[in-house]
Amino acid sequence: MNLRFKIWLDCDGKAFGEGPYELLKRIETTGSLHRGAAEMKMSYRKAWLLLQTMEKRLGISLLDRKVGGVSGGGSTLTEEARLFMRRYEAFRQESQKALLRIYDKHFPPE
Amino acid sequence: MNLRFKIWLDCDGKAFGEGPYELLKRIETTGSLHRGAAEMKMSYRKAWLLLQTMEKRLGISLLDRKVGGVSGGGSTLTEEARLFMRRYEAFRQESQKALLRIYDKHFPPE
Numbered sequence A, B: 001m002n003l004r005f006k007i008w009l010d011c012d013g014k015a016f017g018e019g020p021y022e023l024l025k026r027i028e029t030t031g032s033l034h035r036g037a038a039e040m041k042m043s044y045r046k047a048w049l050l051l052q053t054m055e056k057r058l059g060i061s062l063l064d065r066k067v068g069g070v071s072g073g074g075s076t077l078t079e080e081a082r083l084f085m086r087r088y089e090a091f092r093q094e095s096q097k098a099l100l101r102i103y104d105k106h107f108p109p110e
Helices: A018-030 A033-039 A044-058 A079-106 B018-030 B033-039 B044-058 B079-106
Strands: A002-010 A014-016 A063-066 A074-077 B002-010 B014-016 B063-066 B074-077
Touching: A002 A079, A014 A044, A018 A033, A018 A044, A018 A074, A018 A079, A033 A044, A033 A074, A074 A079, A079 B079, B002 B079, B014 B044, B018 B033, B018 B044, B018 B074, B018 B079, B033 B044, B074 B079
Parallel strands: none
Antiparallel strands: A002 A014, A002 B002, A063 A074, B002 B014, B063 B074
């Protein structure tokens, strides 16, 4: 038997969780909303709408949009978005560790 | 912003979580699978299949079935099922407490 869980942040609806985190992480790595969305096999439009919803629900700005230029523009995360991701990562890691410990306590391996 | 989460036990598929717990709890209270299922607006057949799946995945017997008799039979939980529920309740309560504490630590109220 194994423990399974899903944890997310809600603010008048789902505001942040694993999917949104993954999208931001890929935008951070690729420097592009287009490429980040493509890596998740998500349409650009769907990714863009997801970001709009997150920004509204979290009340923070997530993307610095660069339009045009030699590289054809790109998207980088705001400092606020990066800080939020680091907090979420720490929260997630600590939550996972605690849940596994509590699970093992109540359902010890035979 | 609020924390939301779902926790469940998996063993080759979902083995136990809030829905199954609720069903067992109602069978415990009403002394009947029929009434327990009805209270959850679940068909008798669906509840019965859910119990079969749980029994298989958890590897424990859940129901003592009484057939016929003056009261028309009924279902009571096995001792093993009751013990499992008490473990699950303790696990769930401790998990919830830990998650809320960790959430408040990383996302303190402003």
